[in-house]
Amino acid sequence: MNCPIPPLSLTAARTRILNTLIPLTATEPVDLATASGRILAEPLRACRDLPPFACSAMDGYALRHADLAAAATLTVVGTVYAGSPWSGHLAAGQCVRIFTGAPLPAAADTVVMQEQVQRDGDVIRITGQPGPGEHVRPQGDETRCGEYLLAAGQRLTPEHIGLLASQGLASVRVRARPRVALLTTGDELCPLGQEPGPGQIYDSNRYLLRALLAEQGLTAQDQGIIPDQPERLRQALVQAAATADVIITTGGASVGDADWLVDAARQLGEVFFWQVAIKPGKPFLFGQIGNAYLFALPGNPVAVSVTFRQLVYPALLALMGGAVPLPVRFRAKTLTALKKPPGRLEFRRAWLAMDAQGETTVTAVDKQGSHQLSGFGTANGFIVLEPDCSGVAAGEWVSVEPLSP
Ligand code: AMP
Ligand code: MG
Numbered sequence: 001m002n003c004p005i006p007p008l009s010l011t012a013a014r015t016r017i018l019n020t021l022i023p024l025t026a027t028e029p030v031d032l033a034t035a036s037g038r039i040l041a042e043p044l045r046a047c048r049d050l051p052p053f054a055c056s057a058m059d060g061y062a063l064r065h066a067d068l069a070a071a072a073t074l075t076v077v078g079t080v081y082a083g084s085p086w087s088g089h090l091a092a093g094q095c096v097r098i099f100t101g102a103p104l105p106a107a108a109d110t111v112v113m114q115e116q117v118q119r120d121g122d123v124i125r126i127t128g129q130p131g132p133g134e135h136v137r138p139q140g141d142e143t144r145c146g147e148y149l150l151a152a153g154q155r156l157t158p159e160h161i162g163l164l165a166s167q168g169l170a171s172v173r174v175r176a177r178p179r180v181a182l183l184t185t186g187d188e189l190c191p192l193g194q195e196p197g198p199g200q201i202y203d204s205n206r207y208l209l210r211a212l213l214a215e216q217g218l219t220a221q222d223q224g225i226i227p228d229q230p231e232r233l234r235q236a237l238v239q240a241a242a243t244a245d246v247i248i249t250t251g252g253a254s255v256g257d258a259d260w261l262v263d264a265a266r267q268l269g270e271v272f273f274w275q276v277a278i279k280p281g282k283p284f285l286f287g288q289i290g291n292a293y294l295f296a297l298p299g300n301p302v303a304v305s306v307t308f309r310q311l312v313y314p315a316l317l318a319l320m321g322g323a324v325p326l327p328v329r330f331r332a333k334t335l336t337a338l339k340k341p342p343g344r345l346e347f348r349r350a351w352l353a354m355d356a357q358g359e360t361t362v363t364a365v366d367k368q369g370s371h372q373l374s375g376f377g378t379a380n381g382f383i384v385l386e387p388d389c390s391g392v393a394a395g396e397w398v399s400v401e402p403l404s405p
Helices: 010-020 065-070 158-166 204-215 230-243 261-268 301-319 373-378
Strands: 027-031 060-063 073-080 094-098 110-113 117-120 123-126 148-150 171-175 180-185 220-226 246-250 270-274 285-289 292-297 330-334 345-354 360-364 381-385 397-402
Touching: 010 270, 010 285, 010 301, 060 065, 060 073, 148 158, 180 204, 180 230, 204 220, 204 246, 204 301, 220 230, 230 246, 230 261, 230 285, 230 292, 246 301, 261 270, 261 285, 261 292, 292 301, 301 345, 301 373, 345 373, 345 397, 360 381, 360 397
Parallel strands: 073 094, 180 220, 180 246, 246 292, 330 360
Antiparallel strands: 027 171, 060 094, 060 110, 073 123, 117 123, 270 285, 285 292, 330 397, 345 360, 345 381, 381 397
16 A cells, blocks of 8 residues: 655645634633643633732731931831731821832832831831832732733643632633543554453553544543454544544554554545654544544554644644644754765754753653654754754754753
């Protein structure tokens, strides 16, 4: 089974996927505590001023700045802690002891940090020259009620969750998650918990993919291990397509005699493209069966990781109406020489670090085979070598991509 069409570039494949997918429209309210990683369904505006009242940014003394010109000392007439406002009124020549986050007393306009104050009983002398309004966080300094906070399509990070909590929002409307069906293919696969028979290996892709999905807050309907039999494969795909928005398969998508996936996808639905000019990860297929999008990943586990991160993850994000960011890549100095024939875009597992000069360095791991998941044991990112690259000497700058953004 040969493909007459040359493999797509990674960029073209990604564009093709993003242009083809029709996002799911369903939304649901979720408790804020479980909203991290979800996609915001509607733009979010502040519903209150933050801070809600003018408050101190420092531990020190709250005073009227104009008083500083008039007298060398001020009298301390009270103390105000965070959470307990001071109800008194500040007269000329007076100040109050104040702590970070405490509401600024009426009439005070400046906070002098305690490090710039000499205190003797109830009298303070300022040693520095504080500016007017210093160390005061005015009401609404951070957000004004009605101000735009987050865009629809934003993937919620823990910091966004904190931001929403600061607005008092206990729940948030997010996009529904796609239903994902996961099936691995191959006569050689043995489920965990059983002793592998002759010629068998454990089904590591299932667990790798479940973990990759879990990182995105997604769980998969487990469709089990499908043997290399075209009829069984078609059955499994039809069954998955009936209940899932997305089908993810591994294996059987290459050009071997037992690789039935491409034929099955063509018979049951549409193949948008097959094969991408990357290494590892070439035998990748994107298609559709019924209403379900099909992502057929290669069998080799490292290729599963690369194609999921580069192609399936953006697709899932787009399906959920999320804004799809470009991959985060930066330059690093390679400490290892890298051999490479020109041709495909290559992902090499590597260790990113910072040297004594503060420069980012990268070292390729020893085990680079697409079957060698163990190479991830000492990897925290990828070196990305462009198709036309024909090798890199140690000390040259290369493009790198961290494993977790
Ligand atoms: P295939 O694309 O089906 O020819 O598989 C390529 C390689 O990946 C073969 O060595 C398979 O044994 C291996 N492989 C396929 N599926 C899995 C899996 N689920 N877990 C681990 N290795 C797999
Ligand atoms: Mg196979």
